[in-house]
Amino acid sequence: MRPVRAVAGLVLGTVSVCVAFAALAAWGVARCRGPVVGAAALEQRRVAVLFGGEPAGADGIEPRRAAAYLWCRIPVGLLGGGALFLLVVGGWTAGSGLSRWLAGHDVDGMRPTWPIVGYLLTAGLLLLFLDLAGLATVVEWERRLVRRFLGPDELARMRRRIDELAATRSGIVEAVDAERRRIERDLHDGLQQRLVVVAMLLGRARRKDSAELYRQAQAEAERAVEELRQVAWRVYPATLDASGLREALSQDAERSPVPVRISGDLARRPAPAVETAAYFAVREALTNAAKHAGASRIDVEIDQEADLVRVSVRDDGCGGADPAGPGLAGLARRICALDGHLSVESPPGGPTRVVAELPCA
Numbered sequence: 001m002r003p004v005r006a007v008a009g010l011v012l013g014t015v016s017v018c019v020a021f022a023a024l025a026a027w028g029v030a031r032c033r034g035p036v037v038g039a040a041a042l043e044q045r046r047v048a049v050l051f052g053g054e055p056a057g058a059d060g061i062e063p064r065r066a067a068a069y070l071w072c073r074i075p076v077g078l079l080g081g082g083a084l085f086l087l088v089v090g091g092w093t094a095g096s097g098l099s100r101w102l103a104g105h106d107v108d109g110m111r112p113t114w115p116i117v118g119y120l121l122t123a124g125l126l127l128l129f130l131d132l133a134g135l136a137t138v139v140e141w142e143r144r145l146v147r148r149f150l151g152p153d154e155l156a157r158m159r160r161r162i163d164e165l166a167a168t169r170s171g172i173v174e175a176v177d178a179e180r181r182r183i184e185r186d187l188h189d190g191l192q193q194r195l196v197v198v199a200m201l202l203g204r205a206r207r208k209d210s211a212e213l214y215r216q217a218q219a220e221a222e223r224a225v226e227e228l229r230q231v232a233w234r235v236y237p238a239t240l241d242a243s244g245l246r247e248a249l250s251q252d253a254e255r256s257p258v259p260v261r262i263s264g265d266l267a268r269r270p271a272p273a274v275e276t277a278a279y280f281a282v283r284e285a286l287t288n289a290a291k292h293a294g295a296s297r298i299d300v301e302i303d304q305e306a307d308l309v310r311v312s313v314r315d316d317g318c319g320g321a322d323p324a325g326p327g328l329a330g331l332a333r334r335i336c337a338l339d340g341h342l343s344v345e346s347p348p349g350g351p352t353r354v355v356a357e358l359p360c361a
Contacts, residue, residue, distance in 0.1 A: 006139055007084070009050030013073075013142065014081030016043060020070040033063040040066035040150060043073060047146045051139050061150055069149035076145065080138040087131050094124055194224040237279075245275050245311075249300060252283055256298070258290045258315075264302035270309050270360035277335050278302075278311045281342065281356035284331050285313035293317025293352060304360070312355040321346035321354075328354075 016039070023035035040061050097120075101112045110116055198220045205213035240248040246265045253260035269275060282300055289295040295317035303310045323329065323344040332342040340358035 005050045006135070009046055009142075010080045010084055010135060010138065012046055012050070013043075013077045014084065016046070017074055017077040017081070020074055020077070024067060024070055027063070027067050036063055036066045036070065037061050040069050043069070044146055044150045047142050051142055065149050069145060072149065073142070073145055076138060076141050080135065080142075083131055083134045083138060087128075087135070090124070090127060090131070194220055194227060198224060240275065240279055241272070244269055245279055246302060248279055249282055249302075252286060253300070256286055256290055258286075258295050258298050260286065260298045260300060262300045262302070266302060266304045266309065268304070270304075270358070273338060274309055274340075274358045274360050277338055277340065277358055278309055278356060281331055281335065281354070282311050282313055284328065285315075285352075285354040288321060288328075289313070289315035289317055289352065293319070293321070293350070295350075295352075307359055309358045309360045310355065312353060314351055314353045317350050317352055318348075319346045319350035319352050320348050321352050331356075 019039050019042075023039040026032040027036045044061075097107045100107050198217050201213050201217035201220060204210070205217060237248050237251065239251055244266065246262065249262055253262055266275075270278075286298060286300075289298050293315050295315035298313060298315045301310075301312045301314075303312075321328065321344055323332070323342075323346075328342070328344060335342045335356055335358060338358055340356060342357075343355045344352070345354075346352040
């Protein structure tokens with residue numbers, strides 16, 4: 001599908017050269033802004049839809065930048081049209097020559113001997129490669145021209161970045177407050193109640209001097225210590241700092257009620273903030289799969305490229321996960337604060353796939 005869309009974009013780009021000439025003529029003669037801006041907007045949409053370029057911004061296009069873009073795009077469009085024309089002519093020539101040879105006729109006095117066929121095949125493949133490379137270059141130039149002339153300027157980029165940072169900061173504050181409330185509930189509803197029971201048992205044991213009550217108090221104290229370990233582990237696992245992401249996730253896999261398979265590892269340890277965000281992304285996905293998805297199997301993949309850490313979690317549950325839910329939304333804000341990206345694919349009926357990508361350069 002991509003080659004078809006690219007060819008369609010090149011054909012439309014060649015045809016739109018005439019539109020660009022007309023719009024620039026209107027701009028040069030009558031200073032008419034509408035045709036220039038409209039033609040540039042159409043070109044931007046064409047590149048975005050067919051070549052995967054940047055979508056149109058919300059601030060509109062300045063007429064001067066639109067005119068400069070059209071002037072620079074005209075030779076690129078003609079170059080793309082010329083490369084397409086050569087591709088069509090070459091294909092037609094090769095097809096007609098082959099059909100004549102198969103029919104038993106000579107082509108320009110040449111019979112299909114092995115040396116001639118080998119020579120023409122080699123030359124044809126080389127020319128085809130050069131033509132396709134030229135078309136790919138034209139597509140890349142189209143994208144770069146849109147970014148250079150029609151994309152947001154430096155001031156607009158800075159404003160957008162400031163807005164993103166402000167939204168991310170607000171989201172992180174909300175996520176931290178939610179985490180604090182969850183820890184308070186864990187301590188109040190679990191550990192605090194158990195410590196109250198321990199204090200009551202110790203008081204009764206001291207009054208009655210009962211060995212049995214002392215044993216019950218000891219058992220409750222041991223359970224309280226275990227609950228405290230669980231709370232501390234949910235806040236931040238010490239294994240993550242000591243042994244790294246793979247080992248910390250392995251401990252989570254052992255605690256999970258659903259079988260978890262972990263593959264891959266990090267070639268080198270990234271910054272602690274990146275490693276922590278990747279860990280909590282996986283743990284949130286594991287928790288959702290075990291509690292809500294009804295999954296019977298979870299696969300975790302860890303991958304690291306030159307400047308990117310990628311973790312993905314896939315389960316075979318019922319799907320329907322809501323990326324706007326409190327857990328995933330807070331996680332997305334945390335990853336966005338590190339210039340990362342969280343994607344959630346969870347169609348009804350499953351499977352669910354959560355992917356977190358974080359820069360580590």
